[in-house]
Amino acid sequence: MNTVASSSAAGMGVEIDDVQSGALRPRPVPYEGKFVFLRVDDRHAGRALLRRLLPVTAGGLPDVDRSQDAWVALAFTYQGLRALGVPQESLDSFPRAFREGMAARAELIGDVGESAPAHWEAPFGTGDVHIALSALSSDAAQLDRELERARVAYEDTPGVQVIWQQEVHQLPTGRTTFGFRDGISHPNIEGVGLPGSNPQEAPIKAGEFILGYPDETGSLPPMPSPDVLGRNGTYAAVRKIHTNVAAWRQYLRANTSSAEEEALLAAKMVGRWPSGAPLTLTPEHDDPELAADPHRNNNFLYRENDDRGFRCPAGAHIRRTNPRDSTIIGDARMHRLIRRGTTYGPPLPEGVLEDDGADRGLVGVFLGAHLERQFEFIKAEWVNDGNFIGYPGEKDPVAGHHGGTGSVTIPEKPVRRRLRNLPSFVVTRGGEYCFVPGLRALRWLAELED
Amino acid sequence: MTATTGATQAHPERPGRSDGVCNEFTVFTKIKPGHADALREDLAAMADAAADESVHAALRQIGTLHDARHVIFDNDTRFMFASVFDGSWDTYIDDFAQTVVGARFDKVFSHSEGFPGVTDPGVKDWFVAHQEPAGVFVSAYPDLTVQQIYKDHRVEEAFEAVLDTAEFRAALDNPANAELLATPAFQKLLEEAAA
Numbered sequence: 001m002n003t004v005a006s007s008s009a010a011g012m013g014v015e016i017d018d019v020q021s022g023a024l025r026p027r028p029v030p031y032e033g034k035f036v037f038l039r040v041d042d043r044h045a046g047r048a049l050l051r052r053l054l055p056v057t058a059g060g061l062p063d064v065d066r067s068q069d070a071w072v073a074l075a076f077t078y079q080g081l082r083a084l085g086v087p088q089e090s091l092d093s094f095p096r097a098f099r100e101g102m103a104a105r106a107e108l109i110g111d112v113g114e115s116a117p118a119h120w121e122a123p124f125g126t127g128d129v130h131i132a133l134s135a136l137s138s139d140a141a142q143l144d145r146e147l148e149r150a151r152v153a154y155e156d157t158p159g160v161q162v163i164w165q166q167e168v169h170q171l172p173t174g175r176t177t178f179g180f181r182d183g184i185s186h187p188n189i190e191g192v193g194l195p196g197s198n199p200q201e202a203p204i205k206a207g208e209f210i211l212g213y214p215d216e217t218g219s220l221p222p223m224p225s226p227d228v229l230g231r232n233g234t235y236a237a238v239r240k241i242h243t244n245v246a247a248w249r250q251y252l253r254a255n256t257s258s259a260e261e262e263a264l265l266a267a268k269m270v271g272r273w274p275s276g277a278p279l280t281l282t283p284e285h286d287d288p289e290l291a292a293d294p295h296r297n298n299n300f301l302y303r304e305n306d307d308r309g310f311r312c313p314a315g316a317h318i319r320r321t322n323p324r325d326s327t328i329i330g331d332a333r334m335h336r337l338i339r340r341g342t343t344y345g346p347p348l349p350e351g352v353l354e355d356d357g358a359d360r361g362l363v364g365v366f367l368g369a370h371l372e373r374q375f376e377f378i379k380a381e382w383v384n385d386g387n388f389i390g391y392p393g394e395k396d397p398v399a400g401h402h403g404g405t406g407s408v409t410i411p412e413k414p415v416r417r418r419l420r421n422l423p424s425f426v427v428t429r430g431g432e433y434c435f436v437p438g439l440r441a442l443r444w445l446a447e448l449e450d
Numbered sequence: 451m452t453a454t455t456g457a458t459q460a461h462p463e464r465p466g467r468s469d470g471v472c473n474e475f476t477v478f479t480k481i482k483p484g485h486a487d488a489l490r491e492d493l494a495a496m497a498d499a500a501a502d503e504s505v506h507a508a509l510r511q512i513g514t515l516h517d518a519r520h521v522i523f524d525n526d527t528r529f530m531f532a533s534v535f536d537g538s539w540d541t542y543i544d545d546f547a548q549t550v551v552g553a554r555f556d557k558v559f560s561h562s563e564g565f566p567g568v569t570d571p572g573v574k575d576w577f578v579a580h581q582e583p584a585g586v587f588v589s590a591y592p593d594l595t596v597q598q599i600y601k602d603h604r605v606e607e608a609f610e611a612v613l614d615t616a617e618f619r620a621a622l623d624n625p626a627n628a629e630l631l632a633t634p635a636f637q638k639l640l641e642e643a644a645a
Contacts (some may be wrong), residue, residue, distance in 0.1 A: 308644070308645045309645060310644070310645075314645075409645070411644055411645040412644060413640075413644050414622055414640045414643060414644060415613050415618070415619060415622065415640070415643045415644065416613065416643060416644055416645055418610070418613070418614060
């Protein structure tokens with residue numbers, strides 16, 4: 001096993017080759033991808049499927065050989081592990097949030113109103129989603145080859161049903177449906193050997209992202225038993241988010257009086273310009289050159305130059321969800337995530353302000369060793385409340401569910417701007433909490449007996 | 451942190467620590483044998499939404515209580531009441547007796563051994579006898595009384611409302627106001643207005 005030496009005092013290397021590539025490898029740019037949900041109706045069939053999928057499932061870091069640049073990852077819901085016949089004692093050892101599933105936690109994480117599980121797209125939240133297979137590649141042909149291998153495996157396994165599929169791909173603009181480049185930020189994880197995207201971010205303990213290693217508290221993250229199942233695994237919150245692009249554009253138009261103001265207001269809500277250039281580094285105008293430079297486009301902190309948010313508002317989406325060194329209540333390093341946003345659906349053509357009825361948005365995957373302290377905390381405290389930045393009750397302007405009554409404060413001299421009556425620009429169409437086992441753990445699952 | 455003094459000078463020295471204007475008051479009592487369930491029911495009734503409204507109204511009326519909690523512990527044998535209040539200990543107890551909170555206090559403490567009743571002349575001595583001063587007491591806002599917090603909240607809401615008016619923005623741009631705007635006092639206000 002190829003381990004990368006860690007710089008930690010414990011000297012613990014992360015067994016990268018045992019960690020699924022889907023967990024640690026940053027999303028390629030551009031990308032093609034697909035999510036497939038499977039239901040296991042018979043545990044023996046489920047295990048047989050895992051044995052067929054094992055050779056298709058990739059571990060480790062990016063291959064220098066670009067022709068190998070496609071990977072399949074497997075993740076399991078609590079119901080899925082149960083359907084595979086994982087012993088009850090082991091099932092009970094998983095953390096509560098995972099056992100309950102995302103639908104049961106909807107109120108806590110703010111999936112209410114039109115985003116409530118009652119309105120979710122089937123089979124999200126029904127308990128039928130057992131295995132979530134995802135495939136990503138920088139190249140459509142490579143993706144097809146990998147998917148074909150996976151497809152043969154699950155279609156040749158009676159007792160296992162494909163119940164949902166979603167293709168995702170980068171739009172020709174290289175941007176999300178809202179028109180912003182994403183996928184820029186990736187944490188600096190100790191002992192993994194992948195550079196973080198922010199050179200100013202001190203390495204974060206591997207245990208924040210991978211089970212079996214110390215986390216920022218100095219302890220091992222709670223791990224399911226037996227050890228072989230938990231080690232080198234992680235958790236993924238998978239969400240399908242519909243974006244109301246027309247509502248977004250209409251709101252921007254209605255609250256500005258020129259195209260320039262409109263662009264600035266949008267950037268203030270996101271925290272980056274459409275190119276991806278951060279407001280903190282270029283507060284007045286977009287800078288595509290800066291955005292294209294991976295050494296610069298995420299190389300910033302907030303406290304020294306922008307503590308009060310005159311460049312990037314404290315309430316902006318990227319600052320809320322990754323406050324870096326901002327003055328906030330709490331410790332930002334305890335709430336880092338690996339984010340994998342992927343886009344689905346057709347873009348709303350540029351300049352169109354009326355909704356065309358198409359389904360578009362993103363399938364987001366949020367990875368970390370602590371569902372509650374990371375994904376759920378960020379949703380409940382940072383996205384859905386503003387107390388931590390001194391604006392109690394104010395939500396993330398982009399990702400919050402506002403229901404027409406939201407507000408957002410944009411610091412400005414001499415007087416701050418406060419926008420009111422924000423509608424929701426996103427609607428949760430569904431989500432699942434998944435466990436992403438290491439490769440040895442996958443084999444353990446495949447070889448369960450009874 | 452010092453012992454309670456100042457406003458309480460007209461009264462005997464009372465136990466309890468203070469931090470700035472905030473004082474702590476904690477009493478521990480013995481629950482009468484067999485009364486724990488009845489006490490629990492009384493607390494549940496106090497915690498329900500309908501009662502909640504009248505109590506918050508009463509707290510507004512008293513105007514000196516920051517927070518309070520009632521806790522049953524030690525296997526249903528003991529009871530704790532803990533609170534933080536402004537000003538004089540004696541006024542605090544007197545005020546309680548006179549509001550809807552007093553009646554609730556009476557009911558809740560009636561399950562404790564030896565409680566004489568909240569209107570009894572000896573009630574303060576009883577509380578003192580059961581009070582346990584904190585080893586440490588800190589307030590996040592030692593300079594703010596409940597009344598000041600209410601006022602600050604009103605001022606903040608009014609201030610934010612002014613900031614949202616076009617007239618205020620126009621006034622900032624009006625050269626006639628330049629002198630006022632340049633004063634340190636107004637600059638302080640604008641500091642707060644910017645974020």
